[in-house]
Amino acid sequence: MGLDDVLPGRLSAWISAAEPDWDAVFGEQLPRVYNFFRYRFGETADIEDLTGRTFEKAWHARSRYRRDLAGFSTWLLSIARNVAADHHRRSRPHVPIEHAAVMAAGPTPEDQALRRSDGKHLAVLLARLPDRDRELIALKFGAGMNNRAIAKVTGLSESNVGTILHRAVHALRAQW
Amino acid sequence: MDDVLLRGLWQDPSPEFAARLRASLRRREIAAPERRRWPLAKLAVSAAVAAGVAGVFYVPAVRASAQSFLALFRVVHFVGVPVDSRRMDTLKQLDLPRLVGEHVQIVQDAGPPAPMVSLDQAATAAGFTLQVPAWLPKGARIVEMAVAGEHVVRVTADATRLQQVMDALGIRDLRVPDGLDGQAVTIHVPPVAMVRYEHGSRHTRLFQARSPEVAVPDGVDLAALGEIGLRIFGLSREDARTFSRVIDWQTTLLVPLPPTARSFKEVDIAGSRGIAIQAQPPNASLTNIVLWSRGGRVFALMSVQGMSDVVQMANSVQ
Numbered sequence: 064m065g066l067d068d069v070l071p072g073r074l075s076a077w078i079s080a081a082e083p084d085w086d087a088v089f090g091e092q093l094p095r096v097y098n099f100f101r102y103r104f105g106e107t108a109d110i111e112d113l114t115g116r117t118f119e120k121a122w123h124a125r126s127r128y129r130r131d132l133a134g135f136s137t138w139l140l141s142i143a144r145n146v147a148a149d150h151h152r153r154s155r156p157h158v159p160i161e162h163a164a165v166m167a168a169g170p171t172p173e174d175q176a177l178r179r180s181d182g183k184h185l186a187v188l189l190a191r192l193p194d195r196d197r198e199l200i201a202l203k204f205g206a207g208m209n210n211r212a213i214a215k216v217t218g219l220s221e222s223n224v225g226t227i228l229h230r231a232v233h234a235l236r237a238q239w
Numbered sequence: 240m241d242d243v244l245l246r247g248l249w250q251d252p253s254p255e256f257a258a259r260l261r262a263s264l265r266r267r268e269i270a271a272p273e274r275r276r277w278p279l280a281k282l283a284v285s286a287a288v289a290a291g292v293a294g295v296f297y298v299p300a301v302r303a304s305a306q307s308f309l310a311l312f313r314v315v316h317f318v319g320v321p322v323d324s325r326r327m328d329t330l331k332q333l334d335l336p337r338l339v340g341e342h343v344q345i346v347q348d349a350g351p352p353a354p355m356v357s358l359d360q361a362a363t364a365a366g367f368t369l370q371v372p373a374w375l376p377k378g379a380r381i382v383e384m385a386v387a388g389e390h391v392v393r394v395t396a397d398a399t400r401l402q403q404v405m406d407a408l409g410i411r412d413l414r415v416p417d418g419l420d421g422q423a424v425t426i427h428v429p430p431v432a433m434v435r436y437e438h439g440s441r442h443t444r445l446f447q448a449r450s451p452e453v454a455v456p457d458g459v460d461l462a463a464l465g466e467i468g469l470r471i472f473g474l475s476r477e478d479a480r481t482f483s484r485v486i487d488w489q490t491t492l493l494v495p496l497p498p499t500a501r502s503f504k505e506v507d508i509a510g511s512r513g514i515a516i517q518a519q520p521p522n523a524s525l526t527n528i529v530l531w532s533r534g535g536r537v538f539a540l541m542s543v544q545g546m547s548d549v550v551q552m553a554n555s556v557q
Binding site: 094102118185200232 | 244245246247248249250251252256257260261263264
């Protein structure tokens with residue numbers, strides 16, 4: 064049933080149906096999406112490819128964007144999350160169990176060398192975070208979202224987002 | 240380690256990548272113009288809302304014949320009604336889609352609009368000769384034409400639901416009119432034609448259709464329902480009372496003005512009274528919208544052009 068056409072909850076839909084200014088949207092959102100993926104995957108993924116796929120999906124689905132339900136960046140980052148999940152599923156490395164201990168251990172000599180660059184050092188530390196923590200860090204510091212927006216995108220409660228981020232940042236600080 | 244360090248990975252995408260991606264998206268736009276539902280149908284449907292009934296109807300068991308309707312609404316005038324963001328939020332929290340969802344019957348679904356290759360073809364599909372602006376901004380050209388089919392929705396009043404909505408909104412001084420429960424209303428939106436113009440990177444859309452009609456059963460107190468509708472929108476008790484008594488509910492379409500509407504004014508379009516709205520939705524360009532009705536037809540012009548240009552275009556539609 065085409066409820067979109069008859070629901071009072073969408074009283075303003077017709078006026079909001081004005082086309083987004085895609086040039087403006089592109090300029091504003093591209094760095095956020097791009098950096099979401101940088102924080103999410105670091106150098107282990109083709110960040111430009113993931114960013115491009117996100118925008119192409121958004122462009123393809125733009126008629127389904129419901130302005131009254133979510134802010135544009137929230138909607139776009141939801142798509143980016145799906146792209147990230149797809150990528151993660153396809154590229155998840157199968158690490159032999161004997162390597163797990165190495166991965167969980169302290170800084171390797173390579174890590175020490177990378178430490179010369181804070182950015183690279185951060186990337187190394189991010190890679191050690193659990194997936195969920197890293198995703199929230201990526202949304203917070205890569206996409207520049209606040210905790211409320213992150214809660215909307217992830218379905219977690221705002222307080223839960225705050226707690227996880229606090230713990231993750233604490234863990235990063237401890238290893239810095 | 241502070242937040243500055245946490246932002247240490249952040250970097251701008253390369254200009255070459257940005258340009259490449261932008262070009263790729265533009266190619267997609269040219270190759271596949273989007274087919275999506277149009278706002279004019281929603282505009283027409285808000286007539287039912289104006290009567291204060293859209294949220295409170297359910298599917299009728301028996302299809303009533305058009306002859307049984309005595310009060311027939313047709314759009315002649317437009318009136319803007321501001322709806323503040325707090326009321327918008329409240330209406331969303333009420334989860335009206337869930338309340339109404341089971342109570343609406345789409346008798347005929349327009350479906351997505353069908354692309355047209357010429358104004359003549361569009362006229363044949365729409366069932367009327369399209370009127371177009373004689374004046375266009377420099378360089379403007381038609382880049383898309385489409386027609387959406389007829390759309391018919393039937394809703395049947397549920398007085399209990401309406402009372403629940405009113406209670407939830409704290410409207411305690413009004414009562415649902417007697418005899419409303421079980422009454423069916425049919426909203427009929429004739430085919431809608433759209434012509435899209437491109438001028439540089441800007442777009443203007445002209446929508447036109449024969450006037451939508453809302454057939455209301457005899458005996459329904461439109462003014463009383465209108466007053467309830469206005470209160471649901473958030474108008475004060477006094478304003479809603481005054482307004483509901485002076486308005487001609489059979490010819491006036493209330494246009495809800497959400498918080499994204501920055502300005503609103505009445506305009507004269509070739510001798511007809513219309514309204515001009517300037518809206519700034521998030522992440523969208525400032526959009527100017529002009530609505531007017533003439534000769535039994537409703538027009539909507541939406542553009543990111545300046546308002547004076549949009550009004551000039553509207554004035555030249557013939």
